[in-house]
Amino acid sequence: MSFVTRHLRRLTMALMLASASLTAATAPAWAEKVLHRGNGAEPETLDPAKSSGVPDSWIQYDLFEGLLIPDGSDKLIPGAAEKWDISPDGLVYTFHLRRNAKWSDGTPVTAADWVFSWKRLVDPKNGAKYGYFLWVVKNAQAINLGKLPVDQMGVRALDDYTFQVTLERPTPYFLSMLHHHSTYALSKTNVEKFGADFIKPGNLVTNGVYKLAEAVPQSHVKLVKNTYHPDAAKTPIDTVMFYPTENLDAELKRYRAGELHITYEVPVTQMQWLRANMASELRLAPYFGTYFFAANLTKEPWKSNKDLRLALNLAIDRNILVEKINQRGELPAYSFVPPGVAGYTQQVPDYASWTQAQREAKAKELMQKAGYGPGGKPLEIEILYNTHENHRKLAIAVASMWQQKLGVKTTLNNQEWKVFLNTRDEKKFKDVVRHGWIGDYIDAASFLDLARSDIGKQNPSGYSNPAYDKLLDQATAAPTAEQRAELMQQAERLMVDDVAVFPLHFYSSKHMVSPKLIGWKDNLLDSHPSRFLDVKE
Template structure:
């Protein structure tokens, strides 16, 4: 057979084989998800991260003893089961046999013991160390009074992790879905030190592993083949894009560059409801939006009536119905409605008309010696750079100016600068704040106002009576009595007025029709492992 004839024969043979019974199927296309993700993460270190955007990425990378399902409900994570002693003090967690790090090595109880000691070590500077204060010696370690080795945790064997508490804490297990309580690989940390979190080095325990982290660009995660439920994960690669400008994020979504948005601009909600309603998701949220007074500075530290005047003069209903229009609800309390088993106490002025609130606000300002014939009332509002936050600040500033004669200055800072200014309480008067439930319990909100909580305390509020009530609620094992103690604590908080409650959040997300598995939920948690792209 001539060479050319032999070549044609081989081609015809190959074509016949491909079309026959033994034909080769085309490789499945890679499934990629593109997510808008708000602010740039400061770190992905689970013991050091802060902020919702970093938390969403970390929940894809790390799984704790507990995790959440597609609806945000707590479920077993790396712990397949646990038991609690009759006195409520000793928790024994059994890790899954197939719990693996992304390098294939087993996740062990010692990894958790090491990570929890690291979380509480004062040198870690974790904003969330208080999650483990209920553990024996946890608070003393975090305050530098005892060494991390004294923590009440024990790796009984590779799969058995025993935790001893100082006193019963009804909410303890629920809190263990929070990323800060996840484990990092002890072996990797001892080998790489603080570089353990870098792409190419990080070993993770969640559904994904870290491929790239480009500052102001994206974070790229790829499937973790050693994840214990890897066979249920559909998305192969997920990109998280920091996008603080909501208008820019929406444009990218409409151009098909993003499959999900972190948020939507308030100014576009009416148009989106009319034109893209099938991709706009608005849902109630266990979160709040408020302003915090700086109680480490005057006149706010000593003038409760002046603080109350500013609270009364804010027309929350107008803000929620005419400005934000995204499903938010006017707030007069700190703990949001729909929090499991809890009904917040309402201050008396919640039942007044806005005209009545305004009149009382004006009387309080005059009685405090401000306004006409008195000292000028000057207020600076600090917020992080965002068109949505700016619009709210402008509206509130107008209310304070028109009703109380205040001179209001608006100051915005980029996220990383803002968060340090706010948490270190170096802002002048009031700062924008918000809190999202770490788990579905009132304690996740009220604990912020403990005098010993540190930088997370929004205002520097300190009231020993409030601390005692929260301590008693933490010890209480009867659910109704526990909720009543927290209601008493919140009533005291609201009467002391360290904050300006503004509204309870709702979530607004754009979700492409191509994305399946999205479940609106009170926690707004949407792990990539539950999603797929068609």
């Protein structure tokens, strides 16, 4: 071997070693893991006290940490509270907070923050839709209804890390409520510093595993790790991207292109194709929710014409809706509370066992009795729904049934999500509105409370019946679980008999889930915090 050849080989080897050394020095020690999630409509707000939609809650599960948190498999585990004590009489809950918990700005999370946040939720001046959620706490209902000052609420900080709650009466399901976003804590210092702007990126501080990095309307919400969270280091996902996409066909296209790990939903128009071609990635499971229509009971003719409401309710063929329109595993609904509540019997009306022909015959009879139809007044109805292909198809189907069976002229009106929420909540819709409710916790009260006359904006139809309210008050004070269940069952029977709403079907959760996603578990509340998921490359 010549000198030149040896020299060239040594030079080549030196360059290779230098290159390898440079690559090792400049390459990251780990690759960032990013989770891409479809998320339905644009979030209404990320303020946990003022939001009400499921798209908001998916983001809030990641940003905030409740006293208890869902583990993604229908179980609740300690969150901001590492443990708690319950007094022998079941009235006082003492929560011992994690002493190493910090807000995403590095300041400690204290009991004073929890006291501030719970009082903020029930304070009527804040207009929180979920103000009623903590009515089980001592004096909270009276405060929320403007009858007592907020400082009378049964919450206090015993010290920086001990949060104590006194209830009006023993509430066995109280702990199961505490994963809900309305009960999350906010930084008192941060809210007071920024006022209404505390929720904006750059201002918002949170106590969850993630913090808010970006929120671009109609584009995305980006979350990154809150490095101050005690569990941040052992959380696999570094960045979570939420994409609002109301067009489900567009969302599915993004999923099939590999741009999403999870879809928010699946389009009904693609169900047969998905079952045939992507069955292993299609996830359908029972979901603790009810899809329904609500007539505006604050207006005539709906307010005082029960026969008219029942006629429309009977004319809806629910089997067609779930088997021909949706095709996604839902169950027809004739009652309001969905299945899944232990110790509670759904209150199904007699006509649920009739044939559809029998229901339609009765509907025609009731229409005439109400003064509408052949020989009576013509009836024109507007159905309001939020922009969404699946909601549109159901609205078209129901409108067609009312037209064909009862001669009702029906028009459809769709609105963008935030506008729709305001129209619905303020009872500004003309006739009938699309609605759906997902249980906040697995108990009948999570549904039945909505029909209380004093609940405010969350009451879907404006239903008001003192006898109904009294039954729920009695249920709340019942000494045994059996007595409580019986009183709630009586209340549901009453609202079903009054046709407070038109139940259509009980929900199923429906997602496309990538084979790259690790840790997804179907569960009745359809909660899947990103901290318990992972992605494989």
